Amino acid sequence: MQKRILLAALALSFSSAVSAQSINTISQQETTRLMRTLSADDMEGRASFTPGIEKAADFISAEFTRIGLQPLAGGTDFKQTFHVYRITPTEHEAKLNGKKIAKENIFAITESKELEWKNDGKRQVVMIGENDDFRKSLGQLNAAKNDALVLVHPKHTEFFKSYQGYIGRGSVKQELGKSTSNRVFILTDQPSAKKYNLEVENKIEKLPLTNVAGMIEGKRKNEYVVFSGHYDHIGIGHAIDGDSIANGADDDASGTTAMMMLADYYKKQGQPERTLLFVAFTSEEIGGYGSKYFSEQLNPDQLVAMFNIEMVGKTAKFGPNSAYLTGFERSSLGALMQKRLAGSTYAIHPDPYPEQNLFYRSDNATLARLGVPAHTISSVQIDLDKTYHTVKDEFENLDMDHMTHMVKLIALASQGVVSGEDTPTRVDKALVK
Template identity: 75%
Template sequence: MRLKFTALAFACGLFTATAQDVSSTITQNEVTRIISTLSDDNMQGRASFTPGIEKAAKFIQAEFQRIGLKPLPGEDDYLQTFSVYRITPDEKEAKLNGKKISPENMFAITEKEEVEWKHKGKQKIVTIGENDDFRAVLRELNSSAEDVLVLVHPKHEETFSRYQHYMGRGSVKQQLSSEGGSKVFILTDQLQAKKYKLEVENNIEQLQLTNVGGMIEGKRKDEFVVFSGHYDHIGIQEALDGDSIANGADDDAAGTTAMMLLAEYYKKQPQPERTLLFVAFTAEEMGGFGSRYFSEQLNPDQIVAMFNIEMVGKPSKFGPNSAYLTGFERSNLGPLMQKRLEGTTYSIHPDPYPEQNLFYRSDNATLARLGVPAHTISSVQIDQDKTYHTVHDELSQLNMEHLTNMIRAIALASEGVVNGEDTPTRVDKSQVR
């Protein structure tokens, strides 16, 4: 779609990029080629620790090589690899007041390889009675450094089972802590522990995760502007109508595609004033481990802004060629983007779904907590979207014209920050949880 500039906007020099520059580089054919590859069945849903995500990383790496990006600061190549620990429950057994407890009525929250407790140990005993709030007690226990044996009344069986199932899938930690206490939960009608003996064993693996990142060095080498999207998704799921692959086309092959096309666009422009970092984050779906590691490699005070892109493959509630910015009120990056888009068919709006906490649900949150004007650009109507985290999040569900135009809009909206004319205000770290 052709951009429409007002004569006043053009005359005032609000845009150094032109409609022709944007449209000639960011084409619907290229958008389709990249997102089709990332969301193809042979990527197996790009779940962390799978061959599918490794294949996706190699594809993104090859594209960065073709574009001609440099590695990120401090890196030798495009792969920013780091280690995490996966904790998987192995065995558990217990006796309470001489009665054997079924493993289905136990779960543990611990980072230890083995927990072995006997009566008269140092463990605190907590009961969740019939009329107690299970979730409130759990939140309080999570902030405790003590070892705690938790006896849960059978009335809470449904909630207990959900947590037991969740914990049974295991967890991932960036670091293992020897200081935190272990919490062992037992569903029982015995709400006193006169005598107990229990043992919990975990399988702990050290595994690798990989961000894929590249750079265009600017004239101001130590002023960084980040463009990002997460390339992981949730992998293989329970089959629906014979389909078990959650392709993650909108979440977030769309955002990753946008980031890659923006890298190619800016590489074809004159050297930018600020250094541009383009990153495909890993493990967003598991808790943002990729963005967390990335943030630790840089001084956040040198990061001028972060344009994180997530789920931009479907039109927003504001109409064609529109998107919204999460945490719009936390800096003035949104108004700066809006100003750059004046006179075009594109628009950026405040997040219309504050109750969804979207500001905290993507990779921007890590850097925002460090004071960076880090926001996520999205267009998904999250309150109505039926394909989110399902096997139906496929390419056929996306509007390719809209996606292409969203990438063009971000190119124009980010121009002032890239060329050094716009510097957004910082996020107040004390107001970010």
């Protein structure tokens, strides 16, 4: 018995030494090259539906080709393209009790190309009064199934304008026709709508979005391990000190870079036991449509784990060589990662920011809702970060030495799942909202 224990300990020690040696092929020079390219100004902030994000997709595809990945089963290349619908308001006109309403005091929530309403008894009139809770009332209206004209008291002007601005930027829908109600909001001090006429027009476009996905086929062809990051960001906005490009270096060129480096690392290790999928998701910033589409192409029961990587370019609150895992308590993946990192200079911790709801704020959530042990690895101090979603999220503000160590951390921590020795428990779908 003692001999077997000794042999097992020696085998584990040898395995750890080999692993530690192999991760030395992960270089800071390569981290820097990929990061500089993805977060460069010529990517124009990688917003969905822009030439910048198309350029980024081409770059990631070329890297997958260089590494030697295969397209996903049934694919002819690495681009996984699908379509969504963008709805953009173009015209609003209204008269209420014979008085014309200024356009800046109207907005509509609708999937329809056109609405023409008058007081014909076909819809309800709802008032958000002076003493009502605007957000609570809005939530109730969003859950309603009937069309409604909503009169909003001027006391709620600030909330009204904020929501109007959000709606005015347009919305994206994976499908049309699922919404069962239309709502038109008017900011007014008039207490009733005895007579009204209104017209709403929207521009509806069917537009492409593209994930970039490749794989290394394993010996167990139908057991999948996913490594991912989202490559879209928020694009071009208001200029600050002459800079209008939100480069999205940490969010999430860092995660996409880490994913590509892990693809390169695992390709050099020979055929893995389980099949490895490497995915750069699109449109995380506008609703997670990329991960939703990806999840529909596979049987979730065959997905063993997902290592989603987001914002790993800055040192964690736990110090050097450390990261955290969102939703740590929802499966055993975090504990298995900790076991693999034992004795190394690296550490993975439970998410220290539960109030930020980070488990639901990245692409892991889509697969977690299907029961997959899908978690996000991050190191950003989200409560203190001043560059998040600003033009200051640039390459120069990141730590390439730290980021390179984050790639090494994930490489070490994931090896048990990749080799088939470790299988995390499933996420309880009933506990995922």
